[in-house]
Amino acid sequence: MVKSQAKDPEWHLNDPRVRKWMVQCVICQVIGYCADAPEKFFGRYHLVKYFKPIDLDAAGICDDCRQVLDLSQLTVDS
């Protein structure tokens, strides 16, 4: 068994080739990878394995938080 850095998800955070595809929601701070990331790029295998795709909007808000915001918006409007 070869012990490699690939087993440690933290190493991704230090590699700019991987970092460019990582995203973080400004509200819940969840970390994932860009849902628009290409089929192939360095480190994709590990990103897919350790993180989930996150579709941030222009404000940097993930789908989950956006739904919560939409709901609260509806409550305010009604």
Ligand SMILES: [Zn+2]
């Ligand atoms: Zn969020």
